[in-house]
Amino acid sequence: MTLPPEGPGTSHTTPVLHRLTIQYPGGLAGRLRWAGTGGGDAIFANSEAGGSLADHGPLVAADPDRLCRAELRIEGPLGTWTARFASPVFDEPQGMLWDSAGLLLVKYGFEAYALASRTGDLRWHHTSGTPLLSVMGSPRLEHVIVQSEVETFALREDGEVAWRAAHSDVVTAAELVGGRLVLTSYGGLLQTLDPATGRSLDRA
Secondary structure: OEEEEEOOOOOOOOOOEEEEEEEEHHHEEEEEEEEOOOOHHHHHOOOOOOOEEEEOHHHOOOOHHHOEEEEEEEEEOOEEEEEEEEEOOOOOOEEEEEHHHOEEEEEEOOEEEEEEOOOOOEEEEEEOOOOEEEEEOOOOOOOEEEEEOOEEEEEOOOOOEEEEEEOOOOEEEEEEEOOEEEEEEOOOOEEEEOOOOOOEOOOO
16 A cells, blocks of 8 residues: 655655555564655655664665665564665665575665565575666576666575566566566567576567
8 A cells, every 4th residue: 555755745954755565475564654855864764763773875875875775674573673764866775585494575766676575684686787667576486587777687695696688678577477587678579588587489
């Protein structure tokens, strides 16, 4: 459920704070908050107490609070944790539970993070050369699919790249449909890949 932004949203000095609540399998309740450049104070001033807290912003920049910021809070049967992220570009964070691996995948900006779903511990992170669009998974796959604007890559449970595919046109959307990965380009063209191998399924 997406909630309306906090604050007036019209001031040039007051960052707009966005919020999203998510329910993951296994009784994990998530709350995401994010803001544009310099909006960290607006987010963190209302951070909820309790549980562990990890700030992954320094993985992106030495002074992450000068960038766009996001915060994810997870409450589950075995505990509560909070993770913070940074991005040089405004982005809406996205989280996906990789249940079999016990990982919660978060994409934000140019980064994909793999967090232990029960503790929030960072297992690995992957940096893309262009902003990430989405992270996707399926019980049929031994990896997750991460889509950037110009590249698709598959990441294994340990963070290693299983395969990658570059694209000549900017990708604007990606989704798993009927066992296929369907990409939509900026020009409106569709491209279909085998999500297990990255090979093209299109026929000339």
